[in-house]
Amino acid sequence: MTPPFDLPRLAPSTTTGLASIDQVWDLYRDELRAVEEQLVRSIDSSVPVINHTASYLFQSGGKRIRPLLLILSARLCSGHDSSEQETLLACAVELIHTATLLHDDVLDEAAIRRGHDTARLLWGNKASILVGDYLYTRAIDQVIQLGNREIETTLAAVCQKMIEGEMLQFSLHHNVNITENDCLTIIDNKTASLIATACTLGAILHDAPASQKTALGRFGRYLGLAFQLSDDALDYAAHPDKLGKTIGKDLYEGKITFPLLHLLSACQPDERIVVERIIGHGGEAPPQDSGAIIRLMEQYGSVSYALDRARRYAALAIEELTLFPPSSHRSALEIVADYVVSRDH
Numbered sequence: 001m002t003p004p005f006d007l008p009r010l011a012p013s014t015t016t017g018l019a020s021i022d023q024v025w026d027l028y029r030d031e032l033r034a035v036e037e038q039l040v041r042s043i044d045s046s047v048p049v050i051n052h053t054a055s056y057l058f059q060s061g062g063k064r065i066r067p068l069l070l071i072l073s074a075r076l077c078s079g080h081d082s083s084e085q086e087t088l089l090a091c092a093v094e095l096i097h098t099a100t101l102l103h104d105d106v107l108d109e110a111a112i113r114r115g116h117d118t119a120r121l122l123w124g125n126k127a128s129i130l131v132g133d134y135l136y137t138r139a140i141d142q143v144i145q146l147g148n149r150e151i152e153t154t155l156a157a158v159c160q161k162m163i164e165g166e167m168l169q170f171s172l173h174h175n176v177n178i179t180e181n182d183c184l185t186i187i188d189n190k191t192a193s194l195i196a197t198a199c200t201l202g203a204i205l206h207d208a209p210a211s212q213k214t215a216l217g218r219f220g221r222y223l224g225l226a227f228q229l230s231d232d233a234l235d236y237a238a239h240p241d242k243l244g245k246t247i248g249k250d251l252y253e254g255k256i257t258f259p260l261l262h263l264l265s266a267c268q269p270d271e272r273i274v275v276e277r278i279i280g281h282g283g284e285a286p287p288q289d290s291g292a293i294i295r296l297m298e299q300y301g302s303v304s305y306a307l308d309r310a311r312r313y314a315a316l317a318i319e320e321l322t323l324f325p326p327s328s329h330r331s332a333l334e335i336v337a338d339y340v341v342s343r344d345h
Helices: 021-027 029-042 048-059 065-078 084-108 119-123 125-146 149-171 180-205 210-237 258-266 269-284 288-300 302-323 328-342
Strands: none
Touching: 021 029, 021 328, 029 048, 029 065, 029 084, 029 125, 048 084, 048 119, 048 125, 065 084, 065 180, 065 210, 065 328, 084 119, 084 125, 084 149, 084 180, 119 125, 125 149, 149 180, 180 210, 180 258, 210 258, 210 288, 210 302, 210 328, 258 269, 258 288, 258 302, 269 288, 288 302, 302 328
């Protein structure tokens, strides 16, 4: 699973006139607006608290990376304009992603999500779990409308994989003996699997050749690994106002992510004792402990290590796109790959 370390730095294509993520958002603005409108229509319960909770989370932000990737992958394989099927499927993927956020915040006892109070703080844990379940069922309903068995089985498989990733992470909380392979497996299951599925679904929707489905699935998997490794690094390096959550949140939830794992392996024995003590205290550790961890990470280059791994996975993702001829859709995917490792929030 570990990539070679002699891959080139990222260089997004500018042959089609696209040079930034803002230009990508602008080019596919109409398609993403259609997904947003479909999301609003999907929140249609006779129980007001369901509508209020779901609407709150959808309106609190979110980059809609997964719908964008599905649309880009579909266009790459078909070359056609957006269709109602693409919109429904992109919406279903975002519903599933949002459901996992509601459940994750309960499991993590999180207080902040995208710079706002989490739904569990406003409506409680039980409501958050039930609304997450409701969003799953809405996603299933929209997928069934497409009448595509391959799409149904692909989404069922990824939901199972995400749950397995969550359970693995839960079982390894506060475990200082976790390995890099453990971390990558958690990321692969929890994050990369849905991103890979979003890319694969775009190809499935247009009955693309198996080679294209495979290439886009691998692109999405590498991109998902890069995305989460970058996110893990930002947890210790970003400005909290931009990040939308407390710096060191992973530490206090007992999650040993790549930067912390690198620090455990790189620091001196006496420093490791201190780090292990802080990890063991979890949410009960005093706030200054996160500052001590961040200073040690700066000393040993732990954040840079995680970001370098993220860049290399992003480079691997871009390599998978060489199967496709140059186009604005391919360039957009390359730019997204660069964006996930260059963003600051």
